[in-house]
Amino acid sequence: MxxxxxxxxxxxxxxxxxxxxxxxxxxxxxxxxxxxxxxxxxxxxxxxxxxxxxxxxxxxxxxxxxxxxxxxxxxxxxxxxxxxxxxxxxxxxxxxxxxxxxxxxxxxxxxxxxxxxxxxxxxxxxxxxxxxxxxxGDSPWHQWADKPRFAVGDIVLVGDPPTVEHTRLPGYLRNKVGVVETVYDDAFSYLCSTGPDGIGPAMPVYCVKFDPQHLWPGNAEPGFSIYADLFDAYLRPVVDRAAA
CATH class of the missing domain: 1.10.472.20 (Nitrile hydratase, beta subunit)
Incomplete structure (x- = not known):
């Protein structure tokens, strides 16, 4: 769910x-x-x-x-x-x-x-x-497989992929716009493939900054931001918003 x-x-x-x-x-x-x-x-x-x-x-x-x-x-x-x-x-x-x-x-x-x-x-x-x-333990860390698609400062749109059994994407961030705050070194995978949800082979992970006023319009306190670590598969350039 x-x-x-x-x-x-x-x-x-x-x-x-x-x-x-x-x-x-x-x-x-x-x-x-x-x-x-x-x-x-x-x-x-x-x-x-x-x-x-x-x-x-x-x-x-x-x-x-x-x-x-x-x-x-x-x-x-x-x-x-x-x-x-x-x-x-x-x-x-x-x-x-x-x-x-x-x-x-x-x-x-x-x-x-x-x-x-x-x-x-x-x-x-x-x-x-x-x-x-x-x-x-068992580490999800891997060396780069592909160059990150996004850089610090890029505006990104969070997708709304289908989920079957499990997702690493918080529901309240779906279809929301944020700004890349950090591009983490190397690449990361998950413990298993999430299928249509999009997580499989190792990929870049980003820390994305969100404006709470955009997440919860008219119902958020001013003066703070929300940060989320998100897999590359969950993000797309903001120009693709119409296709989301």
């Missing part, structure tokens, strides 16, 4: 009750650990093989795609890690690691006996790979 990325610019979402604790419930920390292990064990990483049976790709993008695929009412109803739990569970079912019937049965077991011990597992080789991943 277009508008579930960077919701801070949208109106009408009040009241907002910020949660400053990283983990509210103990199970949330466990979900974060499962997500981290899935990323570390993904086969596209150049890390030592392990005894783990996890054999498919999982990235931050997959986590976000799962959340943004939710019914909008559910998206706003559930807390942060509840969305993670749903996305991870759906991924395991979709990739054949477990069936929905098995998840439902285990859920019923723990609802009937909340004190039942949690399963334990893990091996030293798996733990070592996860630790290595946490230390090294």
């Amino acid at each position: 277009k508008l579930q990325h960077t919701l801070g610019g949208l109106e009408g979402l009040d009241p907002v009750q910020p949660e400053f604790r990283v983990f509210v419930e103990p199970w949330e920390e466990r979900i974060f650990g499962i997500h981290t292990a899935m990323m570390a064990l993904s086969p596209q990483l150049n890390l030592p093989q392990t005894s783990s049976t996890f054999s498919t790709v999982w990235t931050w993008a997959d986590l976000r795609k799962g959340a943004e695929a939710m019914n909008p009412f559910d998206y706003f109803k559930y807390r942060y890690y509840e969305k993670w739990l749903g996305g991870i569970s759906g991924y395991f079912v979709a990739n054949g690691y477990i069936t929905q019937a098995e998840i439902d049965a285990r859920t019923d077991e723990y609802l009937a006996d909340p004190a039942k011990p949690l399963p334990s597992g893990g091996t030293p080789d798996v733990d070592d790979r996860i630790h290595t991943y946490l230390m090294d």
Whole structure:
């Protein structure tokens, strides 16, 4: 869904009750650990093989795609890690690691006996790979493939590309005009292709400056600007505005 990325610019979402604790419930920390292990064990990483049976790709993008695929009412109803739990569970079912019937049965077991011990597992080789991943990470940085189309000071129009599963373009910036403030060194990719949304191979990224009066006419405080880091695929010369 277009508008579930960077919701801070949208109106009408009040009241907002910020949660400053990283983990509210103990199970949330466990979900974060499962997500981290899935990323570390993904086969596209150049890390030592392990005894783990996890054999498919999982990235931050997959986590976000799962959340943004939710019914909008559910998206706003559930807390942060509840969305993670749903996305991870759906991924395991979709990739054949477990069936929905098995998840439902285990859920019923723990609802009937909340004190039942949690399963334990893990091996030293798996733990070592996860630790290595946490230390090294995986970078989206690449050397230039193409020269940037825009320079500092250029006026650009933000496009309105179709989105299927995930977008890196805030909905409130679509079809808006801004000025290139910074052209970042080198090029950057994302964790996966976003398809018709336009993000695939490494490309230039720009910091673009926007006038809040243009984003929210008659409803913005004077004297400040909005800045957004945007992929090259999302921008076009302002002369193309009629074709946007």
